[in-house]
Amino acid sequence: MGLSDRLSPNKASKTEPEATPKMEGEKQEKSAGYLGNIGTNLDKVYNAVLEKKSLTLNELAGIFKVSINKVEEWARILDKQGLLELYYPVVGGPMLRVKGCTVIEKPKKVNRSRKLLLFFVFSIILVAVGIFAIVKFFYK
Numbered sequence: 001m002g003l004s005d006r007l008s009p010n011k012a013s014k015t016e017p018e019a020t021p022k023m024e025g026e027k028q029e030k031s032a033g034y035l036g037n038i039g040t041n042l043d044k045v046y047n048a049v050l051e052k053k054s055l056t057l058n059e060l061a062g063i064f065k066v067s068i069n070k071v072e073e074w075a076r077i078l079d080k081q082g083l084l085e086l087y088y089p090v091v092g093g094p095m096l097r098v099k100g101c102t103v104i105e106k107p108k109k110v111n112r113s114r115k116l117l118l119f120f121v122f123s124i125i126l127v128a129v130g131i132f133a134i135v136k137f138f139y140k
Helices: 003-007 041-052 057-064 068-080 112-138
Strands: 054-056 084-087 095-098
Touching: 041 054, 041 057, 041 068, 041 095, 054 057, 057 068, 057 095, 068 084, 068 095
Parallel strands: none
Antiparallel strands: 054 095, 084 095
């Protein structure tokens, strides 16, 4: 049985999949969504944070359905190994983030068609005011 057979969800297997190595006291969660059931929970946490750039420990605890203490233990391991950064902000709960990532929301981009529509509307208003001023000036 090859790796592709274990990854395919549609194929039914007669044999049990091999157990993946895991850290002491660590539970494997199938419903986590990150990596399915391949890899340890540390791998899953690492990939989840890489995907989102930063996640609070509460969010991670909800995703993996474990206690915040367990997530903080994983976060300390990942931080100690230099893979991710465990960050304690002044306001809010602790978060695990990609090293060097600052969590600042970028302003939303206004799409091009909306900018063109606004430009067109203001241009019409400006032309109408100009015509009104000219008419009023000449027909006093």
